[in-house]
Amino acid sequence: MSFVITTPLYYVNDKPHLGSVYTTLICDAIARYKRLLGEDVIFITGVDEHGLKIQRTANEKGIEPKSHCDEISEIFNINWKNWDISFDKFIRTSSKNHELVVNEFYERVKASDDIYMGVQKGWYCVGCEEFKDNPSNSSTYKCPIHQKNLEWKNEENLFFKLSKYQKKIEKIINEPSFIEPIERRNEILNFVSKGLKDFSISRTNVSWGIPVPGYDNHTFYVWFDALLGYVSAISSDKADHSLEKSINGGWPADIHLIGKDILRFHAVYWPAMLISAGMKVPKKVFGHGFLTREGQKMGKSLGNVLDPNLLLSKYGNDPVRWYLIKDISLGNDGDFQDRRFVDIINNDLANTIGNLLNRTSSMSRKWFDNKVPNNEKISKENKLEFLASASVENYINKFNIYKLDQAANEVLSLAINTNLYLNERQPWLLIKESDKLPAVKEIIYNVLESTRIIGLLLQPLLPELSSKINLQLGSTYQKDVPWKQQLQWGQLIGDTKLPKPTPIINKLEYE
Numbered sequence: 001m002s003f004v005i006t007t008p009l010y011y012v013n014d015k016p017h018l019g020s021v022y023t024t025l026i027c028d029a030i031a032r033y034k035r036l037l038g039e040d041v042i043f044i045t046g047v048d049e050h051g052l053k054i055q056r057t058a059n060e061k062g063i064e065p066k067s068h069c070d071e072i073s074e075i076f077n078i079n080w081k082n083w084d085i086s087f088d089k090f091i092r093t094s095s096k097n098h099e100l101v102v103n104e105f106y107e108r109v110k111a112s113d114d115i116y117m118g119v120q121k122g123w124y125c126v127g128c129e130e131f132k133d134n135p136s137n138s139s140t141y142k143c144p145i146h147q148k149n150l151e152w153k154n155e156e157n158l159f160f161k162l163s164k165y166q167k168k169i170e171k172i173i174n175e176p177s178f179i180e181p182i183e184r185r186n187e188i189l190n191f192v193s194k195g196l197k198d199f200s201i202s203r204t205n206v207s208w209g210i211p212v213p214g215y216d217n218h219t220f221y222v223w224f225d226a227l228l229g230y231v232s233a234i235s236s237d238k239a240d241h242s243l244e245k246s247i248n249g250g251w252p253a254d255i256h257l258i259g260k261d262i263l264r265f266h267a268v269y270w271p272a273m274l275i276s277a278g279m280k281v282p283k284k285v286f287g288h289g290f291l292t293r294e295g296q297k298m299g300k301s302l303g304n305v306l307d308p309n310l311l312l313s314k315y316g317n318d319p320v321r322w323y324l325i326k327d328i329s330l331g332n333d334g335d336f337q338d339r340r341f342v343d344i345i346n347n348d349l350a351n352t353i354g355n356l357l358n359r360t361s362s363m364s365r366k367w368f369d370n371k372v373p374n375n376e377k378i379s380k381e382n383k384l385e386f387l388a389s390a391s392v393e394n395y396i397n398k399f400n401i402y403k404l405d406q407a408a409n410e411v412l413s414l415a416i417n418t419n420l421y422l423n424e425r426q427p428w429l430l431i432k433e434s435d436k437l438p439a440v441k442e443i444i445y446n447v448l449e450s451t452r453i454i455g456l457l458l459q460p461l462l463p464e465l466s467s468k469i470n471l472q473l474g475s476t477y478q479k480d481v482p483w484k485q486q487l488q489w490g491q492l493i494g495d496t497k498l499p500k501p502t503p504i505i506n507k508l509e510y511e
């Protein structure tokens, strides 16, 4: 059984922004964590390339949509590699394979008698690629998300019988584990309780889309096509590409991690489409919050868009990961503040974790010939062993329910407690008394061992920092031993040679 996790498939109207980096980093941490637990992970990301929005963006640039999409898709692909995202599949919805899956899926939905021709009238937001519910019927109404005027549409479209699935959708969304967090679930319950309306799945005014078989001037509505990218991604690299291959290759998704603005598509339309096609629905849809900057919505017009690549080149991968994962509770909105960023990185990573490793390994090098001391085990009770085991247990419990900020805080607490232990025991005083050498060995061993566990716990969250800690401890992580087993106390081997010290994290300065 695979564990399938997806980011949204990002529109290629622009390069990645902090919001897309945020979702992708969270998915990456979850994917890495599940792999460490030994699960067979399929981590899917990709791009959503069709529709009016992309068609217009290409037109404005004076190029063909296909060339525009090639260019931006490549930027996304490279971008995720720069961020060291461990994705397994990168799906482009303009690929031939994807088109085959969409057609096959459409045939299934048609065979369920869920498609009919109708007239779609209403106010449309091209930014959202979505009709808006009765906005006071005026062209001056702006989409609250995009702040752009809505457009009036009146055209013949094919419709999907969403209303037929009212009861089934109610049952699915009433399952507490299906939509998280709870506030988002309540929004959707409320929306569905008003009664589901059929929605149009084709367009006659958009040429940049997948043609609907049998209807010359119709292309599939971009959302109908895009959601299927999650399915087609699974078999995207197989020569024999079909819906069945994707289903057998791992469908359904275990978790779709998305922003709160696109929850309806994922938690209502998508399950209904899947049931109609005789397929399993995703196990969970998690709607995270929105990021603001210094308390303000980010936007080109406000001139406050934070370029994630600047952050990456200036501070590196791990500091950005740490801030976004540890400082924002997944599901809530979050704010990016420059000074807070500097403070958090300096306090948590440099002063607490970095300093712990630094001071302990240098004591060990100095007193024990550049080696890890043997564990003398002279105390009856090992306080640090107890604290580390509790932290490991809490971390796993929190991570399993996607409380990544709390899992990160658990690692930080262990580092704080380990520093406290060191301060209490004061090995720098004990070393002056020759009969206290065994006690010093025990203390230093314990602290290094706790640091090893801290490094292991950071593996899914901060992969670079984790491997630096590992190197500084003499490469103690064991590839062949299950991760959970490695998290058990006492596996640091005495006499392990410690390498030359190098700083694992740099302190940041205010701009």
Ligand code: MSP
Pocket (backbone or CB within 6 Å): 008, 009, 010, 011, 018, 019, 020, 022, 023, 048, 226, 227, 228, 229, 258, 259, 260, 261, 262, 289, 290, 291, 292, 298
């Ligand atoms: N193409 C659709 C998704 C199709 S999935 C089959 C789409 N793309 S998007 O590029 O516009 O948005 C991608 C994601 O970015 C969404 O989950 C959206 O919520 C998220 N974000 C956009 N702005 C954001 C912030 N300021 N903060 C956090 N996430 C934000 O929608």
